[in-house]
Amino acid sequence: MSTQSKKTATKPKVLAIVGPNASGKSDLAVQLAHKFNGEVISADSRQVYRGLDLSSGKVPGRWKIRGFNRRYEYQDIPHHLVDIVSPRKPFTVQQYKKKAQRALQDILNRGKLPIVAGGTGFYVDALLYDFQIPEAPPNKHLRRELESLTTEQLMHRLRALDPSRAKDIDIHNRRRIIRAIEIIVSIHSPVPKVNLFENRESPYNLLKIGISLPDKELKRRITNRLDKRIKDGMLDEVRRTHLLGISWRRLEKMGLEFHHIVQHLKGEISKEEMFSLIEIKDNQFARKQMAWFKRDKNTTWIDVPAKVSPLVQDFLSREA
Template sequence: MGGVVIAIVGPTASGKSDLAVKIARASGGEVISADSRQVYTGLDIGSGKIMQREMRGVPHHMLNIASPAHTYTVAQYQKRARRVLERLLREGKTAVICGGTGQYVDAILRDISFPEVKPDRELRAGLEKVSTPKLFSRLKKLDPARARTIDRHNRRRLVRALEIALHIGASPKQGGKKYMYPTFFIGINPPQKILHKKIYDRLLKRIRGGMLAEVHRLHEQGLSWRRLEQLGLEYRYAARHLQGKLSKQGMIDQLYSEIKKYAKRQMTWFKRNEDIHWVFEQG
């Protein structure tokens, strides 16, 4: 394999996509998205999916590959993304992995296997009635190793981890520090004040750009309010607003607060990786 792997990581709204396109254009490479919501068709504005004109002719992979009506697992993502990555390397191209979902970045690059447990609708329906702290507490008892690495605030991942633990006992031990492919990591980490302004400005831009209409359209096309809430952040709070549970300003305020928390969790994940070369963008 003669290609090169570069991974662009960092918190939401930090400018990863722009940098990935610049590097890919300069090197004749292609971009592999590592975002857990951008795999879904129709989740465009709310997920911040890169637009065609923003790609500037650079091929992008792992976007719009699954229906939002069904959960696309990290195991499915890993299998497909690695096929793309290995093809690019065989062709001698630069593969630019870009995304803020740390688990997806690790799924492509590290020696990790994911159990292919099929979704259990009946079990999930029961777990949806349990509070997030109780889900995490239950996971700690069933699978302490997974509980140490999971985002304890992410209900979707907690439910999935419990689903796996209840079916096979516990997640298999991973050789997670070993890289499958030599990778150069670049992390973008703007100063907090600048990042928070970017998050707020981007949120308002998405709302002006039709985010609420997008969520309404997804619901009209058959996605339940519950499923939209499961898709997290923008989709969760837009769905609550459209159901009359939140005012528009209440939606904005809660989203801004939750996205800042999410950015902090992303940095906690990425800072475990000592191989990342951090750059501090000033805006």
Template sequence: MIKNNMDKLIVIVGPTASGKSDLAVEIALRLRSGQATSAGSGQAQKPAGEIISADSRQVYRGMDIGTGKITKKEMRGIPHYLLDVVSPKTDFNVTKFKKLARKKIEEIISRNHLPIIAGGTGFWIDSLIYNWPIPEIKADKELRARLEKQTIEKLFNKLNKLDPERAKDVQAKNKRRLIRAIEIAIATKGNAPKFDLLAYYNKTKTQIFEINDKKLKIIIIGIKPSITELEQKIYKRLISRLNQDMIKEVKNLHSNGVSWKRLDDFGLEYRWISRYLRGKISKDEMVENLYRNIRKYARRQMTWFKRNRNIKWFNKPPKAEDYLKRLLNI
């Protein structure tokens, strides 16, 4: 039985540059303000909010500007988790994310606080909140080395033969994810646990996240600006990041031992800037490719999220904020 804010799990999703992180902080601040007010009035204390990041690149240390990682100043005193978890030379996957995120949720609710998940990595978010059965397959370095030499098209065809169902949902242009999917398909002989996305999304009208003996009602909020507005935000943010020494950040990562290949595998900012630094493309080509590929990435994110009918969409963060304030009575 869902009783109050402490029995909810708030999830904020949307494409890159849509304003997810700022919205999560605003809601957490309002919860903290409400907690102080209720304590002073002698009323039952309201829960404070704590934020768990769900971004597959923000887990890496030193990858700050390129990933749009929230700064200490922008956090405004609100606790944030699953940022700067590992070195970019270390592999980090959905299985590790799910394990760490569940632990953080457990800790947050033990303090009678409200967990807020914010991020744009849809597969990670869904694997967590719907508890998808992700196989724990260790990395096979020899296999990965062989697969790295193949083209994206050959990798996709290989996965399609090994596991046609997984091929339907994998990011077909993401070499790193294709290789991981093939690795799992080979290890499980094509019998990796399957999950029907629509079945999970539409299982019940009220979706519940279970952890230990707790049941939390899942509330998913989506931010979806118009295409024109989103593209403007993406371009403005791109130029701002370049002015904030994003190129220097990539250069420093390489100087600290992150290989060019590894940087290329991270995609987007790290791929195109590393190619520019190696003299493979001009600065204008770097900016042009970045802008085009970030827009494509935003479309892929929306393709994933649109399948979930339980997401309540808003075209602007303030509208989503007003809705959550009413929902949480803050």
């Protein structure tokens, strides 16, 4: 065995399932968790928030008491980092990394397979790769200034400060754009790109599976998924969250669906316009997700879920 192989063999094994929204990551992760004694760690920046189930695309699980522990389960599989914080306050990638690392280590300590599943590329990489995320305390004065700007003006400022980060960010998520600018201003420089994409070392023996579907099929799934969520009550869910004290402004900052749902609920656009705008943004976001995940050359891409099980079986059977 080579030195590099020995080094990899000493690391704990972790499985990751990545891909764009509506590609089937969640269902595949649950199937694999049942087959290979695993638990799921969500890597999604919106699914951490309590109450926003349909609007964030959470798996329809429930909180259950198991012994002395309370955990979120879907199809009897524990899902970590789902439904854990109030939507009143932002939840940063630094907070996500700390909580997700603890969950991952707990899963390993109990002899189970951690399965990281999600579409927020920065969250996936923050958990799985050994790079430091710059710590930047909130700057209330700067935030007030930035919140007065349009999204287009915010993106113009971010491009001037860090063109590389501007290319990767979700342009529909004002909260994330503002936070990116805040970090850059705090550390007085762009976030080093090498930390995100080059020479990354993982503390885990990692098998990363990416789901890649034909464009036509992915678009069909995105449309069907959006239609189902609306029929299941997504608009009422956002309205109810607002009535519980979450401001329209706060909800809009969550990006993607939220912005146009709020516009519709405030009477600014019709339901048909809302559907069309969300559909366009979801497809744009799916392309951005794929562009992010394609940067990792160690990802194994599949187009049929049935192909995954043999890959995982082979990965787990290798000498550890």
